[in-house]
Amino acid sequence: MSPRLEADYILETPVALEKAAATIAGEQSSGTFRPVPGETAELKARSAARIEAITDLGPIPGPALPGAATPHAPHRRARLTLSWPLANTGPSLPNILATVAGNLFELNCVAALRLTALRFPPELVAACPGPAFGTTGTRTLAGVQGRPLIGTIIKPSIGLSPDETAAMVATLCQAGIDFIKDDELQADGAVCPFDARARAVMAVINAHADRTGKKVMYAFNLTGEVDEMRARHDLILSLGGTCIMASANSIGLTGMLALRRHAQLPIHTHRNGWGYLSRHPGLGFDYAAWSALWRLAGADHLHVNGLANKFCEADGSVIASARALATPLSPGRPATAMPVFSSGQTALQVHGTWAALHTPDLIFAAGGGIMAHPDGPAAGVRALQDAWAAAMSGIPLDLAAKDSPALAAAVRAYGPGGA
């Protein structure tokens, strides 16, 4: 018997739950809209999706999405678990995506459908590349142990020249930063070509490392075509760089796998576009399901937003995402990825982040939280380090601020009533 992969969905439908579930299972495996002669019992046994569980969650007022059959009929919500034989797809992530999240969201028996979780057989996890570095490898390259990597994003997002970018990197290196990333809008534009940026930035980072022994990790955004990404990776490697970055939804799973098969550096994976995949609660993906595919494909770092962020995501969702990345995909091969916190982060969100997760295995990226610190970027970095040390030692923020002028200034600047 082929091992099976499982997917959980939240389904809303105006038709009988069992019937809707059978329609989805049929559409996504051996069935179609009407019985066809070739779908024999033997064929079903080897290839059909199976309904593992349906949990009725009760009636709902009506369809969340337009286009459902009989919109005025009573609707119900249910939790649905389907499974497929791994033999249908093999360990091919692009084909697994088409299987678990293909032509099912448009079925007219579906009034809402969201993929909430994926569970993979160990054979599948073992056959996928997975993250090559994860937290351990990232810590080794960055030279940071026992606390989060304190990071930042180059701003303005786009428009700086290579030399202007490198000048900002010099300031950040002097400030004691651990990690810097390109903005996802900055890849290889005319104003800041990738190669020139890489050379200018790595000259600064290498000089800083020669002086101090600390090599700041810079995630270079090499998003592009396969050959471009490979060449850019090779350039970064040859320059002594320690991280590359790509936009997941831009390159797709196939692009990510091509990058992963080639890469010798951690892959910082940006989720821009996540909003169109997730923002309606009755459509698309929960982060746990979506990110699991990218972990299997090789993502070492994955963005999860941050507490009290400037987007529309609630804190509970952010924490659930970070926890999902730390949940093993199989007992023998956890394939965990390092969560990247960002968006309006300052020293004020540190204690809450620690309290929710109780792990330092994350990248904590602040822009204004560092650059706009009243005493300058070095104090900005110091404030974040001190806040994390305090949180991890169980010392409240206000108490810790008494022993850290940088943290005290951050609390004043970013707290209620601050500038």
Place this chain on the structure above:
Amino acid sequence: MSPRLEADYILETPVALEKAAATIAGEQSSGTFRPVPGETAELKARSAARIEAITDLGPIPGPALPGAATPHAPHRRARLTLSWPLANTGPSLPNILATVAGNLFELNCVAALRLTALRFPPELVAACPGPAFGTTGTRTLAGVQGRPLIGTIIKPSIGLSPDETAAMVATLCQAGIDFIKDDELQADGAVCPFDARARAVMAVINAHADRTGKKVMYAFNLTGEVDEMRARHDLILSLGGTCIMASANSIGLTGMLALRRHAQLPIHTHRNGWGYLSRHPGLGFDYAAWSALWRLAGADHLHVNGLANKFCEADGSVIASARALATPLSPGRPATAMPVFSSGQTALQVHGTWAALHTPDLIFAAGGGIMAHPDGPAAGVRALQDAWAAAMSGIPLDLAAKDSPALAAAVRAYGPGGA
């Protein structure tokens, strides 16, 4: 001055339209949540997104999506046009996607946001690979002129062995079919490995071509990793095949570009997953915008669903999609793609499709509409050919059915009161 690309959105927001538009434009170019020192006037001039137009469409009851700031404040809907200098991204489609559809759907000033159209400068269209075959190249390879290609999909979707698939192909070849495609769930599973399927199917197709002079076009689903797709393409080419197929959302733009750069055959592009990108009207993509990126990347055929389909999409949306594919992307390089009609199609939808489009440049794929014809698959194909000939000559369906027993039987079988 750099040429600019433009994007249209439908925006819903509780904040002033100009302010929301400025936030989106800033987030997707040189700005960020707060002013940063480096964003000089010179930098803005060379890199900032520009608000080209805001058209107030009036008040709306409230936020369509959760998470918007001030959900109880009055909301308005607007049409928004932004533009970006091509210099920001160059002709890089993955980076253009991150620019026009990146981190903007999650902004908390956004209560709904949908990308409705993209307009590209000719320099961009010229620099992208685009479709290598399109309608003209497809017609040449399929040997079909002056009418749609009549096609079908192998069903059951998955579970048939290579020999069982080939046997079905033999039946379809004898029935006079022009085009056959794998299901998107069928790629390289254990029951029907790609190579074995390709060899078995092409043996049938080549034998039929040797006997009759007609080489049926078969779209082999080679969705997978880059190296897999290239090897499978080469196998199909070596076997004399004339078409390959890939799932767009599975392989991503980077995967598609890698395939296009290598391919010497038309790329049949499946849109499975389109539901999660589009089904909520206030989120994601209109087909015109989404498909434009895939046309630039090299899609020769693109799925558009069909009239009176079995999914939730309305007929007007289907026709708008087909028209979008026929709309040139630039005057010198139209990069049009061939629309693929499918999902519950029979002879009954032919006249409506023709009346709406007045072009035979499409693939008309029917499953049950061919295989379940009461007089067999050959009559199923004949009925569709006769329906198209009648529609294109202005002869009504009922009149045409009087001269075509196959069409008459189809009307009886698939019409109201039919089996």
